[in-house]
Amino acid sequence: xxxxxxxxxxxxxxxxxxxxxxxxxxxxxxxxxxxxxxxxxxxxxxxxxxxxxxxxxxxxxxxxxxxxxxxxxxxxxxxxxxxxxxxxxxxxxxxxxxxxxxxxxxxxxxxxxxxxxxxxxxxxxxxxxxxxxxxxxxxxxxxxxxxxxxxxxxxxxxxxxxxxxxxxxxxxxxxxxxxxxxxxxxxxxxxxxxxxxxxxxxxxxxxxxxxxxxxxxxxxxxxxxxxxxxxxxxxxxxxxxxxxxxxxxxxxxxxxxxxxxxxxxxxxxxxxxxxxxxxxxxxxxx
Amino acid sequence: xxxxxxxxxxxxxxxxxxxxxxxxxxxxxxxxxxxxxxxxxxxxxxxxxxxxxxxxxxxxxxxxxxxxxxxxxxxxxxxxxxxxxxxxxxxxxxxxxxxxxxxxxxxxxxxxxxxxxxxxxxxxxxxxxxxxxxxxxxxxxxxxxxxxxxxxxxxxxxxxxxxxxxxxxxxxxxxxxxxxxxxxxxxxxxxxxxxxxxxxxxxxxxxxxxxxxxxxxxxxxxxxxxxxxxxxxxxxxxxxxxxxxxxxxxxxxxxxxxxxxxxxxxxxxxxxxxxxxxxxxxxxxx
Numbered sequence: 422x423x424x425x426x427x428x429x430x431x432x433x434x435x436x437x438x439x440x441x442x443x444x445x446x447x448x449x450x451x452x453x454x455x456x457x458x459x460x461x462x463x464x465x466x467x468x469x470x471x472x473x474x475x476x477x478x479x480x481x482x483x484x485x486x487x488x489x490x491x492x493x494x495x496x497x498x499x500x501x502x503x504x505x506x507x508x509x510x511x512x513x514x515x516x517x518x519x520x521x522x523x524x525x526x527x528x529x530x531x532x533x534x535x536x537x538x539x540x541x542x543x544x545x546x547x548x549x550x551x552x553x554x555x556x557x558x559x560x561x562x563x564x565x566x567x568x569x570x571x572x573x574x575x576x577x578x579x580x581x582x583x584x585x586x587x588x589x590x591x592x593x594x595x596x597x598x599x600x601x602x603x604x605x606x607x608x609x610x611x612x613x614x615x616x617x618x619x620x621x622x623x624x625x626x627x628x629x630x631x632x633x634x635x636x637x638x639x640x641x642x643x644x645x646x647x648x649x650x651x652x653x654x655x656x657x658x659x660x661x662x663x664x665x666x667x668x669x670x671x672x673x674x675x676x677x678x679x680x681x682x683x684x685x686x687x688x689x690x691x692x693x694x695x696x697x698x699x700x701x702x703x704x705x706x707x
Numbered sequence: 708x709x710x711x712x713x714x715x716x717x718x719x720x721x722x723x724x725x726x727x728x729x730x731x732x733x734x735x736x737x738x739x740x741x742x743x744x745x746x747x748x749x750x751x752x753x754x755x756x757x758x759x760x761x762x763x764x765x766x767x768x769x770x771x772x773x774x775x776x777x778x779x780x781x782x783x784x785x786x787x788x789x790x791x792x793x794x795x796x797x798x799x800x801x802x803x804x805x806x807x808x809x810x811x812x813x814x815x816x817x818x819x820x821x822x823x824x825x826x827x828x829x830x831x832x833x834x835x836x837x838x839x840x841x842x843x844x845x846x847x848x849x850x851x852x853x854x855x856x857x858x859x860x861x862x863x864x865x866x867x868x869x870x871x872x873x874x875x876x877x878x879x880x881x882x883x884x885x886x887x888x889x890x891x892x893x894x895x896x897x898x899x900x901x902x903x904x905x906x907x908x909x910x911x912x913x914x915x916x917x918x919x920x921x922x923x924x925x926x927x928x929x930x931x932x933x934x935x936x937x938x939x940x941x942x943x944x945x946x947x948x949x950x951x952x953x954x955x956x957x958x959x960x961x962x963x964x965x966x967x968x969x970x971x972x973x974x975x976x977x978x979x980x981x982x983x984x985x986x987x988x989x990x991x992x993x
Contacts (some may be wrong), residue, residue, distance in 0.1 A: 444859060454859065533867055537858065564847075571826045572826050578736045584816075
């Protein structure tokens with residue numbers, strides 16, 4: 422199957438799962454459930470959960486074995502977006518053409534919504550322990566890996582440095598380090614979640630982690646190019662294209678794309694979708 | 708051993724563990740680690756982790772078997788305090804005589820610090836899986852229980868209703884329901900964590916949960932009496948003593964204290980410290 426139809430199909434599956442499994446809007450306290458559904462069911466690309474399902478199929482297994490965990494990762498990703506958009510952080514009014522959570526529900530509810538999404542996302546991941554053929558101790562490993570990828574050495578630490586960038590050296594290494602922690606970490610966790618739940622080999626896990634690290638960097642560089650070209654408010658915050666220009670940034674993103682593809686050569690032709698996804702990451706226009 | 712010296716000893720143990728296990732202030736990104744240590748190492752009473760250790764000893768086991776999880780629960784408690792104190796929530800400037808986190812580190816860092824404390828707290832709990840004699844599948848159960856106690860049906864949902872109390876009926880049932888979710892839920896989780904990790908019987912677990920529910924309610928009523936008497940800013944927010952007066956509130960707290968003690972009668976004399984702790988909760992003056 423071609424990547425674009427594969428992604429469309431898997432996006433539909435994950436959207437339906439989220440639609441059904443998230444608390445309904447009329448369930449008390451209804452305001453926070455409305456707020457959660459507003460931010461989660463918003464037409465996102467679902468790249469992270471799709472990656473988790475792709476790993477299951479790469480390993481020759483049914484994607485349903487990792488579906489709750491995949492959905493949980495999407496909730497955790499949404500937690501990070503809702504908190505990052507807050508006035509005291511990036512102060513964003515719009516996300517995907519819709520008002521951001523705090524613009525609709527207010528700051529206090531946006532903070533609590535993010536907290537609840539993190540809690541609920543981890544709960545979805547734990548639910549994966551109920552699936553036949555999944556061992557409970559692999560679920561502990563998955564939870565620990567995700568917590569590590571979220572912690573102050575990774576995603577949250579990246580956000581800490583990102584909001585205090587005025588005090589930092591703005592060179593390529595520093596920016597890549599932030600990209601790695603803010604973006605690659607959770608992408609790696611998406612891949613590793615599928616791999617740990619379905620008992621991939623150590624070599625396979627390492628390959629997928631390198632792949633995730635590289636497409637995460639490429640993804641974030643392209644994201645910043647798109648933001649720059651759409652002329653979004655970016656203050657003077659240094660991003661790759663702001664410092665190095667669009668052309669050089671695109672070159673670097675393509676290098677990471679190629680490194681990503683090389684890193685998973687051990688899977689051979691079975692990894693075809695992963696190669697295509699790496700190309701998609703650097704060629705996307707929005 | 709008498710309760711007060713028991714609590715002092717266990718507080719020292721938990722404080723030392725936190726002191727040693729939290730990232731050091733000079734570890735990057737140092738600002739968030741300074742902020743975490745500021746809010747955690749602040750002279751708290753450590754009632755929740757002490758309860759977890761008390762359960763271990765009640766079951767005839769070494770408290771060390773539950774120490775990481777106990778410490779994790781204290782971090783999660785601290786997460787809730789740091790977020791609750793934010794300007795857009797309860798807007799508190801002081802906690803235990805010290806400036807609140809956001810007054811020292813700013814709002815953005817306080818939000819990230821809370822997020823990081825929740826992540827780190829759950830990670831501490833997962834670490835408990837490494838302890839000899841603790842099964843990994845009981846750790847999954849513990850994590851799931853804590854996530855349930857934090858979720859929108861419990862602690863976070865209680866906070867949602869608490870900040871939107873203007874729209875609510877302010878009667879005893881409603882206030883008790885908020886107390887139950889905001890305070891009792893995590894106290895129950897502290898007790899149940901010890902019980903699940905050390906394979907208590909279903910009956911024992913139920914007894915401890917009832918005990919936790921009741922001392923949680925008593926604890927929160929007394930807390931509100933203390934706040935009222937210290938004349939803290941409480942706007943017109945309805946609390947038990949504001950609506951029913953101090954005398955009636957004290958009576959209700961004592962009823963809950965007695966119900967708490969009755970609920971654990973199956974443990975007999977071995978639960979002596981639990982009886983004393985229930986009395987301590989309603990007799991404390993700060």
